Amino acid sequence: MGRDEIIFLLIGLKWTIALSIVGFVCGCIAGLFIALARTSGVRVVEGLTAGYIAVFQGTPLLMQLFVVYYGLALIGIKVDAWLAVAVGLTLHASAYLGEIWRGAIEAVPQGQTEASKALALSYSSRMKDIILPQALRISLPATIGFLVQLIKGTSLASIVGFTELTRAGNIISNQIFQPLTVFGIVGILYFIMCCPLTIYGAHLERKFAAQAR
Amino acid sequence: MNEISSSKPEGQAMISMAGVDKWYGAFQALKDINISVGKGEKIVLCGPSGSGKSTLIRCINHLETYQKGEIRVGDIVLGHQAKSIDAVRREVGMVFQQFNLFPHLTVLENCMLAPMRALRLSKVEAESRARQLLERVRISEQADKYPAQLSGGQQQRVAIARALCMRPQVMLFDEPTSALDPEMVKEVLDTMIALAEEGMTMICVTHEMGFARQVADRVIFMASGAVVEQAPPAEFFSDPKHERTRKFLGEILGRH
Ligand SMILES: Nc1ncnc2c1ncn2[C@@H]1O[C@H](COP(=O)(O)OP(=O)(O)O)[C@@H](O)[C@H]1O
Numbered sequence: 433m434g435r436d437e438i439i440f441l442l443i444g445l446k447w448t449i450a451l452s453i454v455g456f457v458c459g460c461i462a463g464l465f466i467a468l469a470r471t472s473g474v475r476v477v478e479g480l481t482a483g484y485i486a487v488f489q490g491t492p493l494l495m496q497l498f499v500v501y502y503g504l505a506l507i508g509i510k511v512d513a514w515l516a517v518a519v520g521l522t523l524h525a526s527a528y529l530g531e532i533w534r535g536a537i538e539a540v541p542q543g544q545t546e547a548s549k550a551l552a553l554s555y556s557s558r559m560k561d562i563i564l565p566q567a568l569r570i571s572l573p574a575t576i577g578f579l580v581q582l583i584k585g586t587s588l589a590s591i592v593g594f595t596e597l598t599r600a601g602n603i604i605s606n607q608i609f610q611p612l613t614v615f616g617i618v619g620i621l622y623f624i625m626c627c628p629l630t631i632y633g634a635h636l637e638r639k640f641a642a643q644a645r
Numbered sequence: 646m647n648e649i650s651s652s653k654p655e656g657q658a659m660i661s662m663a664g665v666d667k668w669y670g671a672f673q674a675l676k677d678i679n680i681s682v683g684k685g686e687k688i689v690l691c692g693p694s695g696s697g698k699s700t701l702i703r704c705i706n707h708l709e710t711y712q713k714g715e716i717r718v719g720d721i722v723l724g725h726q727a728k729s730i731d732a733v734r735r736e737v738g739m740v741f742q743q744f745n746l747f748p749h750l751t752v753l754e755n756c757m758l759a760p761m762r763a764l765r766l767s768k769v770e771a772e773s774r775a776r777q778l779l780e781r782v783r784i785s786e787q788a789d790k791y792p793a794q795l796s797g798g799q800q801q802r803v804a805i806a807r808a809l810c811m812r813p814q815v816m817l818f819d820e821p822t823s824a825l826d827p828e829m830v831k832e833v834l835d836t837m838i839a840l841a842e843e844g845m846t847m848i849c850v851t852h853e854m855g856f857a858r859q860v861a862d863r864v865i866f867m868a869s870g871a872v873v874e875q876a877p878p879a880e881f882f883s884d885p886k887h888e889r890t891r892k893f894l895g896e897i898l899g900r901h
C-alpha cells in the first residue's frame with residue numbers, strides 16, 4: 433500500500449468529516465426547532481413533530497438516504513450525491529437530536545419555567561437564557577453519543593455512490609487486493625475520530641453525576 | 646388592629662379577586678374567591694395542606710389559569726391574553742418554596758436577567774440595581790457565586806432580591822421558609838419583615854404564626870378551596886369564629 437492509496441483514503445476521510453460536520457450542524461439547527469415544536473404545548477404542532485421523529489427513528493438511515501437521493505431525482509430535482517447525503521443526514525440527525533433535546537428540555541425542573549414566567553420573561557428569553565442552557569448541559573453526553581453514531585453512519589453514503597472513507601477503502605481494496613490492511617486502516621481512522629468523543633462524553637456524564645450529588 | 650384594614654379604601658385595592666373559580670379537571674381547587682388587598686397591606690394566607698393557597702396566589706400572576714371571575718392588579722385586569730399577563734407579571738414578584746434560582750447563572754446574573762430582558766434596562770443599570778438589592782438582603786459579598794454554593798437561607802434571600810429587582814408593586818410568597826433548615830428561617834423572615842416595614846404590598850402563604858402576628862394586617866384562612874375566615878391577627882388568633890379555623894390553629898400552634 434503506497435503513498436497514493438493513503439492519500440486517496442485521506443481524501444475519503446476528509447469527506448467523511450465534512451459530511452459529519454454538515455449533518456451534525458444542520459441537524460442541530462433543525463433539531464432545535466423540532467425540540468421546541470415538540471415541547472410547544474400546541475397539540476397539532478407537537479403531534480406533527482412526534483410523527484416526524486417516529487418516521488426517522490423508525491426507519492433505517494440507509495433507506496432515508498435512498499429516498500432522498502432517488503426521490504428528489506424522481507420529482508425532477510437533480511442533486512448530486514453530496515447534497516442528497518447531506519440532506520438525508522440532516523433530516524436523520526434533526527429527528528434524533530430533536531428527541532434527545534425534547535427529553536432534556538422536559539428534564540429541566542418545572543420551577544425554572546415558573547420562576548422565568550413570574551419574572552415576566554418572554555418565551556424566547558425563557559428558552560434562550562434559562563431552559564436551553566440547562567437542557568443542553570443535561571443532553572450533552574447523549575448528544576455526543578449521537579454524534580459518534582452519525583460519524584459512523586456517514587459510511588452509508590457509499591451506497592449511493594459517494595466516495596467518503598468507507599467507499600474509498602473499498603475502491604483501494606479492490607485495486608490492491610489487501611482488504612485486511614486497507615480496512616484495518618479505515619477502521620483505525622474511524623476509531624481515532626470517534627473514541628475521543630466517546631471518552632469525552634463519558635467524562636461529562638461522570639462530571640454531571642458528581643455535581644448532581 | 647381593626648383600623649389598619651379599614652384605613653384602606655376599596656378604590657385603592659392593589660389586588661382584587663372577584664368570584665374566582667378554578668378547576669383542575671373535575672376537581673374544584675378554588676371556590677368563589679373574593680379578596681381585596683389594599684396598597685401596602687400585608688396578608689398572611691394560611692390553611693391546611695391542599696386547601697388551595699398556592700393555587701390562589703399562582704392565579705394572581707397567571708402561573709395558573711382560572712375559569713371564572715376577575716382578577717385585577719392595580720388597574721390591570723388580568724385577562725388570558727399575553728399582553729395583560731406580561732403587564733401583571735412585571736408588577737408582581739413571586740418567591741417560591743424551592744427558591745427556583747437559575748443554577749447556571751451567578752447570583753448577580755440571576756438578579757440582572759429579568760430587568761434587562763423584561764424591562765429593557767441596560768447592563769449597567771441592571772447591575773447597579775442588582776447590587777443595591779443584594780446589599781439590601783445583606784448578601785452582596787456572594788454576588789459572584791453560583792446558587793449551589795449558598796445555603797438555603799442565602800438562596801432564598803437572593804430569590805427575594807431577584808424578584809425585587811423588577812421593582813414590583815406586590816410580592817407573593819409561597820411558603821418561603823418551608824424548605825429551610827430551622828436555623829435559616831429567621832434570616833429569611835427578617836428580610837421579609839424589613840420589606841413589610843418599607844411598605845411593600847405582600848401576600849404570604851406561611852405557617853410562621855409569629856410572622857403573622859408581627860407583620861400581617863390581615864390573616865386569611867382557607868380550607869377546601871374556599872376562604873373560611875379573615876381577620877386581623879390579634880382577633881384571628883384569640884377569637885377564631887369557625888370550627889375549622891380553631892381546629893387548624895390548635896394543630897399548628899400545638900405543634901410549635
Ligand atoms: N396541577 C394540578 N392538577 C390537579 N390537581 C392539582 C394540581 N395542583 C394542585 N392540585 C390540587 O389542588 C388542591 C390545592 O392545591 P394547592 O393550591 O397546592 O394547595 P396548598 O398550597 O394549600 O397546599 C390540592 O388538592 C391539589 O391536590
Ligand SMILES: [Mg+2]
Pocket residue numbers: 698699700819820
Ligand atoms: Mg402550597
